[in-house]
Structures are given as C-alpha cells and as structure tokens.
Amino acid sequence: AEQDDDRILMIFVMLIGASLFAIIISNMGNLVSSINAKDDQNEEQIDQVLHLIRRFDLPKELELRVIKFFEFKQHGAKLHHRLAEINDLPKSLGDELELANLLPLFRSSWMLQNISLECATTI
Numbered sequence: 001a002e003q004d005d006d007r008i009l010m011i012f013v014m015l016i017g018a019s020l021f022a023i024i025i026s027n028m029g030n031l032v033s034s035i036n037a038k039d040d041q042n043e044e045q046i047d048q049v050l051h052l053i054r055r056f057d058l059p060k061e062l063e064l065r066v067i068k069f070f071e072f073k074q075h076g077a078k079l080h081h082r083l084a085e086i087n088d089l090p091k092s093l094g095d096e097l098e099l100a101n102l103l104p105l106f107r108s109s110w111m112l113q114n115i116s117l118e119c120a121t122t123i
Helices: 004-055 060-085 091-107 117-122
Strands: none
Touching: 004 060
C-alpha cells in the first residue's frame, strides 16, 4: 500500500474483520454461559429438594428415589436431544435405539432388574 487511500482502506477492512471476530467469540461465550446456567439451575433444584429431605429427616430410601428421578429426568432430556439428531432413521430402528438407551434406567428399578432387551421390546 503505497498511497494513503490504500492504507486507510486496509485499516478499515482490518477493523471490520476484528469486529466480526469479536462478535463471533462473544456469541460463543453467551451460548456456553446459557448452557452452564441451565445446568446450575438443575443442580440448585436438586440441592433444594435434598436439603428439605435431610431437614425433615425423611428416610434415606426416599432421598435415593428422588436422586434417581432427577437422573432419569436429565437422562431423558439428553436422550431426546440425541434422538432428534437421528430423525432420518426408520421408526422401528429409532425405537430400538431409544429402548436400548433407556434399558439401564429400567434395570435400576427393583421391578425391572432382570428385564432383557427382547422382553422390553415386546412391551
């Protein structure tokens, strides 16, 4: 850039590029903080419920059931997001994937401890 006009144009283009880069980085930071805020909100809700259970000296079995419920709730939300990504699969295959993913949760219940994938599929 030998002329002043060229230098001014290049400075202007660099400022626009730096501004766009800053906007992209800022938006990524906002996205991460909103995800963390949602996780923090869920953790706070769990802590409040567990605090009440401990405060009123409720049975330990009830506390474990509440913890399992929240784990199930969070796992189900994550599963829903994962399955939404694979919408192109045939319905039967999507159902089988969903069931296979939920099978460990079923087995954590005392009623369904020994359930097999084939048995759960027929239900």
